[in-house]
Amino acid sequence: MAHRVAVLALDGVYPFELGIPRRVFGTLPERYEVSTCTADGGPVRTSADFTIAVEHGAELLATADTVVIPPYxxxxxxxxxxxxxxxxxxxxxxxxRIVSICTGAYALAAAGLLDGRPATTHWRETDRFRRLYPHVQLDPGVLFVDDGDILTSAGAASGVDVCLHLVRTDHGTETANHVARCCVVPPWRDGGQAQYIEQPVPPVAAASTAATRAWALARLDQPLALDELAGHAGMSLRTFARRFRDEVGMSPGRWLIRQRVERARQLLEAGDLPVERIAAEVGFATSASLRQHLHAAIGVSPQAYRRTFQARERADR
Incomplete structure (x- = not known):
């Protein structure tokens, strides 16, 4: 049976974010059934110059496995x-499972569902949200927060990130990458990544680190020292480090670790390669280093991650 996703459109809903769950989960119709409802089954106005009509009222929520609250x-x-x-x-x-996108977190907070729990929303809403809901552990600097049965995300495109994160959690990296390709979006932005970057677009005349990042991704099994990356980009160490952080939102070293952990997860899901071999394939010096970084990222060992994923795959079949 397909996983049932119900999207609750509230008065003033933003049309772009309202369509995200259908666009992401709907790419896998054999695995997800996506339906939209309103509180009373009637039309609701959007933040744009039109209203929307749906086929369901709030009774749909009682049958859902995942409920998504888009922003309003x-x-x-x-x-x-x-x-x-x-x-x-x-x-x-x-x-x-309950998911909010951007200001959808206000609805969850008002219902008391976020009291004492970590959550996020759009960074521009920080002061107002904290004033209204001081009992929520708000983190305005991240893309999304996964607190188990409740997930909250920041504005606009972070709704895509949190939905892809759920596909990845439910069905693994390969399936999430397939969905991302169909949606023509990046396959993975970690929830802890900053919501905004101070200088996201370099000056027109400035060189980019994009080519060097692509070059590094093809060589994750190699040491890739900072000076080697800077040399490939044709920049000084200081310029490269500054430009990299401006474009990506983190240091080159931290970015490399995340890419290696992501690649290790793919290999753990894809087969039965020994952990020592996987560590070498992704550029960690030892299997102990891989275990340390994987545990820091997702809280489990390589063996536990592989067992959990394979058990999920057997259940899906």
Whole structure:
């Protein structure tokens, strides 16, 4: 049976984010069934110059395995969530996974679902959100927060990130990469990545580190020292490090570790290569180093990750 995803469109919903769950999960119709509802089954206005009509009311939420709350324009509805939100959320069955995108976190917080829990929303909403919901452990500097049964994400494109993260969690890296290719988006941006970068676009005359990043990804099994990367980019060490951080939002060393961990996860999912071989394939000096970095990233050992993924694959089959 397909995993049932219900998307709750609230008054003032942003059309772009409303379409994200269908675009991402709908790429796998054999695995996800995506339906949209409103609190009362009637049309709702959007943040744009049109309204939307749906086929379902909040009763749909009682049957969902995952519920997604897209953002809504707070300027249209005021500080309180739209009418009927609390009653709609109360229909979500125990054990269902709940996801908010951007200001959708306000609806969850108002219902008390985020009290004492880590969460995020758009960084511009930080002061207002903290004033209204001081009991939420808000982190405005990340793309999304996965707290198990409740996930919250930042603005706009981070909704794509959190939905891809769920596909990856449910069905592995290869499937998530397939969905990302179909959607023509990056396959993976870690939830802990910064929401915004101070200088995201370099000056027109400035060289980019993109070619060097692609070059490095093809050579993850090699040491790849910083001076070697800078040399490939034709920059001084200081210029390269500064330009890299401006474009990517993290240091070259931290970025390399993340890419190596990601590649290791793919290899763990794809077959039965020994951990020592995988460590060598992705550029970690020892299997102990791989274990350390994988545990820091996802909290489990390589063997435990492989067992969990393979058990999930058997269950899917």
């Amino acid at each position: 324009d707070c300027a249209l509805v005021g500080e309180e969530p739209p009418a009927g939100t609390a009653a709609a959320l109360a229909r979500i069955r125990p054990g269902a």
